Amino acid sequence: MRIEIICTGDEVLTGRIVNTNFAYISQKLEDVGLSVRWETTVGDDRESLLRAFQLAGERADAVIVNGGLGPTVDDLSQEIAAQAAGVELSLNDAWLGRMEDFFRRRSRVMPPNNTKQAMLPVTAEVIDNPIGTACGFALDIGRARFFFTPGVPRELRRMLEEQIIPRLLAKSGLQTTIRLKRFHSYGLGESHVDTLLAGVDALVPDGSVKLGFRAHYPQLETKLTVRGRDVDDVRAKLGPVEREVRKRLGNFILAEDDQTLEGVVLAELARREASLATVETFTGGQIAARIAHLPGAEKVFRRGVVGRALAEIGAAVGLAGAVPAGELSRETAEAVARAAREATGATHALAVLVDLDEGPDRIELGGTICLAIATERETASRRSRILGGREWVRLGAVELGLDCLRRQLQGLPVYERTDFEKT
Amino acid sequence: MRIEIICTGDEVLTGRIVNTNFAYISQKLEDVGLSVRWETTVGDDRESLLRAFQLAGERADAVIVNGGLGPTVDDLSQEIAAQAAGVELSLNDAWLGRMEDFFRRRSRVMPPNNTKQAMLPVTAEVIDNPIGTACGFALDIGRARFFFTPGVPRELRRMLEEQIIPRLLAKSGLQTTIRLKRFHSYGLGESHVDTLLAGVDALVPDGSVKLGFRAHYPQLETKLTVRGRDVDDVRAKLGPVEREVRKRLGNFILAEDDQTLEGVVLAELARREASLATVETFTGGQIAARIAHLPGAEKVFRRGVVGRALAEIGAAVGLAGAVPAGELSRETAEAVARAAREATGATHALAVLVDLDEGPDRIELGGTICLAIATERETASRRSRILGGREWVRLGAVELGLDCLRRQLQGLPVYERTDFEKT
Numbered sequence: 078m079r080i081e082i083i084c085t086g087d088e089v090l091t092g093r094i095v096n097t098n099f100a101y102i103s104q105k106l107e108d109v110g111l112s113v114r115w116e117t118t119v120g121d122d123r124e125s126l127l128r129a130f131q132l133a134g135e136r137a138d139a140v141i142v143n144g145g146l147g148p149t150v151d152d153l154s155q156e157i158a159a160q161a162a163g164v165e166l167s168l169n170d171a172w173l174g175r176m177e178d179f180f181r182r183r184s185r186v187m188p189p190n191n192t193k194q195a196m197l198p199v200t201a202e203v204i205d206n207p208i209g210t211a212c213g214f215a216l217d218i219g220r221a222r223f224f225f226t227p228g229v230p231r232e233l234r235r236m237l238e239e240q241i242i243p244r245l246l247a248k249s250g251l252q253t254t255i256r257l258k259r260f261h262s263y264g265l266g267e268s269h270v271d272t273l274l275a276g277v278d279a280l281v282p283d284g285s286v287k288l289g290f291r292a293h294y295p296q297l298e299t300k301l302t303v304r305g306r307d308v309d310d311v312r313a314k315l316g317p318v319e320r321e322v323r324k325r326l327g328n329f330i331l332a333e334d335d336q337t338l339e340g341v342v343l344a345e346l347a348r349r350e351a352s353l354a355t356v357e358t359f360t361g362g363q364i365a366a367r368i369a370h371l372p373g374a375e376k377v378f379r380r381g382v383v384g385r386a387l388a389e390i391g392a393a394v395g396l397a398g399a400v401p402a403g404e405l406s407r408e409t410a411e412a413v414a415r416a417a418r419e420a421t422g423a424t425h426a427l428a429v430l431v432d433l434d435e436g437p438d439r440i441e442l443g444g445t446i447c448l449a450i451a452t453e454r455e456t457a458s459r460r461s462r463i464l465g466g467r468e469w470v471r472l473g474a475v476e477l478g479l480d481c482l483r484r485q486l487q488g489l490p491v492y493e494r495t496d497f498e499k500t
Numbered sequence: 501m502r503i504e505i506i507c508t509g510d511e512v513l514t515g516r517i518v519n520t521n522f523a524y525i526s527q528k529l530e531d532v533g534l535s536v537r538w539e540t541t542v543g544d545d546r547e548s549l550l551r552a553f554q555l556a557g558e559r560a561d562a563v564i565v566n567g568g569l570g571p572t573v574d575d576l577s578q579e580i581a582a583q584a585a586g587v588e589l590s591l592n593d594a595w596l597g598r599m600e601d602f603f604r605r606r607s608r609v610m611p612p613n614n615t616k617q618a619m620l621p622v623t624a625e626v627i628d629n630p631i632g633t634a635c636g637f638a639l640d641i642g643r644a645r646f647f648f649t650p651g652v653p654r655e656l657r658r659m660l661e662e663q664i665i666p667r668l669l670a671k672s673g674l675q676t677t678i679r680l681k682r683f684h685s686y687g688l689g690e691s692h693v694d695t696l697l698a699g700v701d702a703l704v705p706d707g708s709v710k711l712g713f714r715a716h717y718p719q720l721e722t723k724l725t726v727r728g729r730d731v732d733d734v735r736a737k738l739g740p741v742e743r744e745v746r747k748r749l750g751n752f753i754l755a756e757d758d759q760t761l762e763g764v765v766l767a768e769l770a771r772r773e774a775s776l777a778t779v780e781t782f783t784g785g786q787i788a789a790r791i792a793h794l795p796g797a798e799k800v801f802r803r804g805v806v807g808r809a810l811a812e813i814g815a816a817v818g819l820a821g822a823v824p825a826g827e828l829s830r831e832t833a834e835a836v837a838r839a840a841r842e843a844t845g846a847t848h849a850l851a852v853l854v855d856l857d858e859g860p861d862r863i864e865l866g867g868t869i870c871l872a873i874a875t876e877r878e879t880a881s882r883r884s885r886i887l888g889g890r891e892w893v894r895l896g897a898v899e900l901g902l903d904c905l906r907r908q909l910q911g912l913p914v915y916e917r918t919d920f921e922k923t
Contacts, residue, residue, distance in 0.1 A: 079544075081819070081887040088539075089523075090526065090536060090539065091525075091527065091530050091535070092522065092523035092524065092525070092526030092527035092530065092536075092537070093527070093712075093714065095518060095519070095520050095523040096518070096521070096522070096523065097518050098519070099514075099515065099519070100512075100515035100519065101515065102515065103513065103515030104514065104515035104516070105515075106514065107514050110513070113513055113514070113515075113544075114543070114545075114548065115540070115541070115542055115548060115552075116540065116541035116542075116604070117538070117539065117541075118522075118539035118542055119537075119538055119539075120537070120538075122537075125537065125538060129538075132555070161871045162644030164546035170638070217833055224596070224773075242689050246654075250616075251782075256642040266611075267570070267571070267572065268571045268572065268611045268613050268614060269611060270572075271572050271573075271613065272611060272613070289510060289511075289512050289574065290572065291516065291517065292570075292652075300516075315761065330627070332868075334810055355806075359792075359793055360789075361788055361789050361791070361792030361793035361797075361804075362785030362786065362787070362788030362789035362804050362806065363785065363786070363789045365784055365785030365788075365789075365806045366784050366785035366786045366788075366789045368784070369784030369785055369806055369808060370780075370782055370783070370786075370890070370894055372890075374784075374808060375808040375809070378772075378784075378806075378807075378808050379807065379812060380805070380806065380807045380815075381575055381784075381785050381804070381805070381806030381807070382804070382805060382816075383778075383785065383788045383792055383801075383803065383805075383806070384801075385792060385797060385801050386798070389802060389803050389844070392694050392803075392844075393803055393805075395605075421812075421815075421816075423812070425600070432635065433835055440602075440630070440631055441605055449527075464606050464607075465606070465607065466631075467793070471793055473551070491841070493786040497606075499606065
C-alpha cells in the first residue's frame with residue numbers, strides 16, 4: 078500500500094516551526110509495518126493545496142493530511158478537500174453540537190467563526206477528535222483514501238493512533254511485523270563501517286533485512302530493518318545478522334537501540350556503586366554536562382572540574398605547582414586523574430586534557446588530547462590527535478573521553494585506534 | 501521566483517530524524533526576502549527521486565535538493581540528477597583531488613567508495629563545500645535550476661549562505677536591499693513580546709518593515725526584516741524601529757544579530773580583564789560549557805566546578821562542612837560564590853544552585869534556583885522557581901544564570917522578574 082503525507086500551513090512551510098508532526102506520523106506508521114513513500118509540504122494557499130491533493134490522489138492508496146482544520150480564514154483543508162473530490166461542503170449538525178458542548182463544558186460561548194470547523198465535504202466520514210474542536214474526516218480523492226487530521230500535536234496523536242492507523246491496517250491487509258535494530262558506535266567512519274559490514278544483510282537471503290546508517294559526528298548509527306511474518310520470524314531472521322554486526326564492529330559498539338554512551342557509562346558506574354570525578358580543559362564542561370544531570374547521576378557523579386590552564390587544573394585537584402606547564406603528556410593526565418580521585422574520594426576519575434593548536438579555526442586546526450582514567454587499581458591513559466577545527470576537536474575529545482571510560486568499565490582496550498585521529 | 505525544496509533520505513522520510521534542515525533553509529530564504537512555495541520529501545529510492553525532480557522541474561524556477569551526496573550506495577542524488585537532466589555522470593578530477601587532499605590532511609587514506617562523491621553530471625556547475633567531501637552542484641532540470649546540497653547540517657549551512665543564496669538572489673533579480681535585524685531576549689514569552697511590540701513595524705508606514713519571532717526556549721528571537729532601495733534607505737527605515745524595540749524590550753535584550761549571550765558575557769569580562777569562576781549543580785557543567793571553550797575564554801575562564809551534592813560543592817570551594825545541607829537559600833549561593841572567588845582568585849564568580857523537585861519527570865515538575873554573583877565589591881543573588889520538567893528547569897537555570905551575570909556586568913538589575921518563573 079502506497080501512503081503519502083501532506084503537511085499544510087505557512088508556519089511549517091516558512092520554517093517558523095520545525096515539522097515534528099511529520100516525523101511522528103511516519104515513525105508511528107513504521108512501527109506497525111506501514112511505510113510513507115512521499116511527503117509534501119504546502120502553505121495555506123488554495124492553488125497549492127488543490128494541486129497537492131490531486132497529485133497525491135493520483136499516486137497513492139492512502140493520504141494523511143495534517144493541518145488546516147482550524148477556525149480561522151487561513152484554514153482551508155475542508156474547502157479544498159471538497160473541491161478536489163468534486164463535492165459540496167455542508168454543515169455537520171452532529172459536530173456543531175459536539176463543539177457547542179465542548180465550549181459549554183469550559184463555561185465559554187463558542188465564537189461564531191468556529192462554526193466553520195463543522196463544515197465538511199458531504200461525502201466525508203467523520204473521524205472523532207475527543208480532545209479538540211477540529212473535526213477529522215476521511216474521503217476519497219482520485220484513487221486514494223484521504224485522512225484529514227488537526228495540526229495540534231496531541232489531537233493529531235490521539236486521532237492517528239485510535240482512528241487512522243486501524244483504518245490503514247485494515248485497508249492494507251498487512252500481516253508483516255517489522256523490527257528496527259540499532260547499533261551506536263564511535264571511532265569508525267560511515268564508509269569504513271559500510272565496508273566492514275558488506276554482505277551482512279545477505280545472511281538472510283530473502284532480502285527481508287535492510288542495512289542502513291545515520292552519521293552524526295562523532296557517533297554513527299548502524300540500523301537493521303527486519304521484516305517477517307510475526308515476532309518469532311523477525312527474531313529468527315535478526316539473530317544471525319545482529320551477531321555478525323556485533324562481531325565485526327566489536328569494541329566500537331558503545332550502545333544499542335535507545336541506549337546512549339553516557340547512559341551506558343552511568344549504568345556501569347551505578348551497577349558497581351562507583352562514583353565519578355571528571356577533569357576537563359578545552360571541552361569546557363561538556364563531558365560533565367553529558368552525565369551529571371541524568372536521573373540517577375546524583376548518586377554517581379561526584380565532582381567535575383573545568384579549567385583552561387593546566388596550572389588551574391592542578392590547583393583544583395590539589396597538585397598546585399606540581400603540574401608541568403609545558404607540553405601535555407600522558408603522564409600529566411595520569412597525575413591529574415589520580416589527584417582528582419584522591420581529592421574527591423571518587424572511585425573513578427576521568428581527566429581529558431586538550432592542547433589546542435594555535436591558529437585560525439580552519440579544518441586543518443587540530444588538538445592533542447591526553448586522557449587518563451584512574452581507578453583504585455590502575456591508571457589507563459592515551460594520547461590522540463584530532464584535526465578538523467575547534468568544534469570538531471571539542472566534540473571528538475568529549476566522545477573519546479566518554480568512550481574510553483566506557484571501554485575501561487567494560488574491560489575493553491582503552492587505546493584502540495579510531496578513524497578520526499592522527500597519531 | 502518560485503522556489504521548491506526537495507529533502508531526500510530514508511532517515512527523514514521514515515521520521516527517524518526530524519527534518520530541521522528544511523526549516524533552516526526556508527527560514528534563511530525568508531530572511532533575504534525569498535519564499536519557498538512547495539516542499540517534497542522522498543526516500544533513497546530511484547523512482548521517487550526521479551519523479552520528484554521532474555515534478556519540481558516542471559513547476560519551479562529554482563529547486564534546492566538536500567541530501568544524497570554521501571559515499572554510500574543509498575546516496576543517489578548525482579545519479580538521478582544526471583538521469584533527470586538527460587546527461588551522463590563523469591568523474592570530476594578536481595573534486596577527486598580535493599577529497600584525496602581532505603583525507604591526506606587528516607592522515608587517512610581515502611576509502612575507494614568515496615570516489616563516488618566526485619561523480620557529477622557532466623553539465624553540473626560545482627558548488628564548493630569547504631568543510632566536507634560531499635560536492636555541491638547546480639544544473640538545469642526542466643525549467644528550473646537545481647542546487648544539490650549535503651545533508652550534514654554544518655556543510656549545508658555554509659553552502660547555502662555562501663554559495664546558493666547569492667545565486668538565488670542574482671537569479672531572482674531582486675533589486676531591493678534587505679536587512680534582517682535580530683534581537684535576542686530571555687525572560688519574556690512570545691505573546692508577551694508580541695504585545696509589547698504592537699505597532700512598531702507601523703513606524704515605517706509603507707509596510708517595508710516586517711516584524712517576526714522565532715521562539716527557541718529559553719531564548720526568543722525578535723526579527724525585523726527591512727526592504728529598501730539601497731543600504732541608506734534600509735538604514736533610515738530601520739533606525740526608528742530599532743530604537744523603539746530596544747526601548748520597549750529594555751533590559752531583556754541580551755544580544756543582537758550574531759551575538760550570543762555567552763559571547764556578550766565573555767566580551768564584558770575580557771574588556772575589564774576580569775576572570776570567571778562558575779559553580780553548578782543540576783545544570784551539570786552546561787554553564788561552563790557555554791563559555792569555557794570560546795576563543796578568548798582561555799584568558800577569562802578561570803575554573804568551573806560541578807557537583808550534584810551541596811556538600812561536594814562546599815568541599816570544592818573550600819567551605820567544607822560550612823554549607824548547610826538543608827534547604828537551598830540565597831545565602832548559601834552567596835557564600836558559595838564568595839568562596840569560589842576566593843579559592844580561584846577569579847574577579848567574578850557565578851554560583852547556580854538548583855534544588856530539583858522530587859517526583860516523575862512531568863510538566864508539573866519544577867526546581868528552585870538560588871544563584872549568586874560575587875565580585876570584589878558586592879554579591880548579588882536571586883531565587884527563582886521554574887516549572888516544566890527536568891529539561892525545562894535545566895535549560896532555564898543555565899540561561900537565568902548567564903543572563904544574570906550579563907545583567908550584573910552591564911549594571912542592570914539582576915532580579916527582574918521573567919515570564920518563565922513562579923515566585
